[in-house]
Amino acid sequence: xxxxxxxxxxxxxxxxxxxxxxxxxxxxxxxxxxxxxxxxxxxxxxxxxxxxxxxxxxxxxxxxxxxxxxxxxxxxxxxxxxxxxxxxxxxxxxxxxxxxxxxxxxxxxxxxxxxxxxxxxxxxxxxxxxxxxxxxxxxxxxxxxxxxxxxxxxxxxxxxxxxxxxxxxxxxxxxxxxxxxxxxxxxxxxxxxxxxxxxxxxxxxxxxxxxxxxxxxxxxxxxxxxxxxxxxxxxxxxxxxxxxxxxxxxxxxxxxxxxxx
Numbered sequence: 001x002x003x004x005x006x007x008x009x010x011x012x013x014x015x016x017x018x019x020x021x022x023x024x025x026x027x028x029x030x031x032x033x034x035x036x037x038x039x040x041x042x043x044x045x046x047x048x049x050x051x052x053x054x055x056x057x058x059x060x061x062x063x064x065x066x067x068x069x070x071x072x073x074x075x076x077x078x079x080x081x082x083x084x085x086x087x088x089x090x091x092x093x094x095x096x097x098x099x100x101x102x103x104x105x106x107x108x109x110x111x112x113x114x115x116x117x118x119x120x121x122x123x124x125x126x127x128x129x130x131x132x133x134x135x136x137x138x139x140x141x142x143x144x145x146x147x148x149x150x151x152x153x154x155x156x157x158x159x160x161x162x163x164x165x166x167x168x169x170x171x172x173x174x175x176x177x178x179x180x181x182x183x184x185x186x187x188x189x190x191x192x193x194x195x196x197x198x199x200x201x202x203x204x205x206x207x208x209x210x211x212x213x214x215x216x217x218x219x220x221x222x223x224x225x226x227x228x229x230x231x232x233x234x235x236x237x238x239x240x241x242x243x244x245x246x247x248x249x250x251x252x253x254x255x256x257x258x259x260x261x
Contacts, residue, residue, distance in 0.1 A: 005164055010100060010108060018089060021096040023068050023164075071164040072096060074141055081139035082217075084132050084159045104155040112148035112158070112189065122193035129158050129186055130202055133179070135217045136160075137210050142167050142175045146182035148189040169210070176207050201225045 001008045011020045068091075075088040075098065087099040101109045117125065129151065136143065143150075143166055150162035169175045183203030191198035200223030208225060209215040 005162075011097075013089075013097070017100050019086065019098050019100040021098065023094045023096075068094060068096075068164065070166055071162075074163040074166040077139055078136060078141060078160075078163075081135060083135050083139065084128075084157065085163070086159065086161060101152045101154045101159045101161070103153070109152040109154045109159065112151045112153055115153055117190070117193045119194040122190040123197070125153075125158050126186060126190040126194070126197055129160075130183070130206075130221060131217075132158070132160055133183060133186075134206055134215065134219060134221070137169055137179065137206060138215055138217050140169050142169050142172075142179045143182050144178045147185040176211075179203060179207055 006021045006023045009020045009022070011018055072088060072091045075085055075096075078085045079087055086101055088096065089099070090097040103109045112125075133143070133146070143160065143163060145162065145165050146160065150160065152159045152161055167175050167178060169179070172178075180203040183206065187197055187200060187202070202221055202223045202225070204227060205221055205223065205225035206215065209219055
């Protein structure tokens with residue numbers, strides 16, 4: 001199959017059947033590496049950081065490598081945390097080898113968008129995926145592009161795939177917006193089959209628990225979150241702005257004092 005950022009093949013590894021994901025060149029991808037996704041992604045040294053910022057040929061190569069390794073790192077991290085993702089086996093030269101997710105007949109599992117559900121099935125799978133989103137956030141990761149197109153329906157339930165755009169929840173300023181979009185995408189899809197889901201607000205509830213330090217893999221969600229209202233603490237907001245300005249000024253000073261390569 002061909003996706004937005006890669007070609008995916010079923011391959012034989014000894015006696016096992018696995019999945020090989022071969023990443024497309026940046027010029028041939030339809031999914032662009034928006035700054036929102038790549039914010040705060042780590043590279044090996046300041047030379048690579050500068051090259052990425054300047055958009056040099058070397059910088060583009062570093063950016064591409066970071067984009068691919070982001071999925072690999074996320075898969076290993078999430079698999080260790082018990083999240084339902086394909087088990088990664090190896091990554092080399094732009095090829096990610098991982099578990100082949102299969103249906104009850106042993107064939108490649110379909111994506112959610114290729115399946116119709118009863119209301120009961122929709123509620124069950126929606127609840128399962130919310131737990132996985134919750135578990136991902138507890139591991140410090142937001143998918144960033146979660147929808148019915150990158151969830152496979154395995155024999156034992158949904159499995160989340162396609163993670164090159166995954167972001168660090170604590171290190172990316174856009175993480176909350178992406179988390180809310182992921183959850184709302186699930187709500188919109190499953191709400192076609194179980195309309196009562198359209199009135200839920202799980203995204204805000206999950207993020208509020210995370211922001212307060214109270215989110216746990218076993219946290220019980222209600223979907224009935226109501227945002228607290230009250231007077232804005234303008235003094236606090238201004239202090240945050242002043243702190244951000246001071247941090248940016250210090251960052252620029254550090255950059256200007258560094259010797260040029």
